[in-house]
Amino acid sequence: MAREQHDYDDIPGTFVFDAERSRQGFGINMFCMSLMKDDNRKAFKANEAEYLKKFNLTPEQTDAILKRDYNRMLELGGNIYFTAKLGATDGHSFQHLAAVMTGASQQDYAAMMLGGGRPVEGNRSRSGKNVPSKFISAAAAKKAAKRAAATKPKAKASKASKAKSKPKSTKWK
């Protein structure tokens, strides 16, 4: 059966761990959970393909795990808090994993984070819904000011100045 479509499938570069993926990825996540125990980590490392047979995985899921294809694991129902345990078993830091998933070198990824992270602009939507959420104050205030300007010309000055002065009044202690 084809995957049911959801509004969040429009978010680029994102595999939302929903009920369907949770069901589909049960084996992947239970496998990852088993890596919390040292004996299991050793058994897995000794013979990966053999160890994976215990978890009722599909051939695609087994393949993704063996190849450490983290994005594919997420797509097939893995959850990041679980797959991170596989990364840890391999001796990798979480940042290494994040870099792998984004296709960047770890150095570049770390530099991006220090520089304030990946910007949301241009990363909101696959289908061009790049308008900021109406729940962000600045945008909401601008809209309100626009509406006010259209209906009540007199209210324009006060509303616009209010919107402008808002960032200043935010106290960052």
Add this chain to the structure above:
Amino acid sequence: MARIVAGIGSSHVPAIGAAIDNGKTEEPYWKRVFSGFVKSQEWMRELKPDVAIIVYNDHASAFSVEMIPTFALGCAVEFPPADEGWGPRPVPVVQGHPALASHIAQSVILDEFDLTICNKMEVDHGMTVPMNLLFGKVDKDAHWPCPVVPLAVNVVMYPPPTGHRCFMLGRAIRKAVESYPEDLKVVIFGTGGLSHQISGPRAGLINSKWDKSFLDNLSKDPQKLVKIPHIDYMREAGAEGIEMVMWLVMRGALDDKADEIYRFYTVPASNTAVGHIILANRPRGAAKKAATKSKRPAVKHKRAAARVKSAVRRSKR
């Protein structure tokens, strides 16, 4: 009567815990993060709460994919730190408050919030990192300064409870606390967030505009926040940023008007924007007095401002 006196919002980034456990707090990268909690720790020492209710989420530690409770309340006597793959964090076992916890459970379930009760549960960094940030580093063999009632919220599998549901649960918790006969000074923590995505090709997403707006509305206009649909959290604040809904349980448990007495924000800690806020309830007696004499709004505002100032002074002492 028990009463919630303040709400605390705090991120719970695991790397913060690792920095504490591995003695890295003086490194410039981490100092930037910890500097934002120095005043909060002073404030907390001054406040001396009797109990902390901590709203947090488990990260594949106590709950795997076998059982995924939407809201799980910890009613146990104690909650040991979980082994998250590197051995349990070297922090004390978290003491519970079973009497208050089961009172809350009974009250909110009859208020139609169908909680899961946990009489045995381990807790992970989702809870112990914010405890460290507010209570400071506590030796493994010492004690945390107060017992805790843990409330674990599912934010790992979509859909988590809505922001509105979280806020209303907070209100029900407030009612439950206020019907508890013993005089207890209670604080409530909302943890997680702020914006971050740690999964998939879009990992690394941070949205400071969103975060600041969230914090502004949290103190001034929380009703605006309860309307935010999940898609907006995920699009704007990242797939994992959706855990910000847990802050709304905290906000719902406070009075409608609460004073923001502290705020801190920095990017990044590991992959996450760190946010922190302290909101204090106004003294009840004073609120009633103001309400009865509220015919002249100008006077009321002055009083509110005076209260804020004195609250800040109190917190600085």
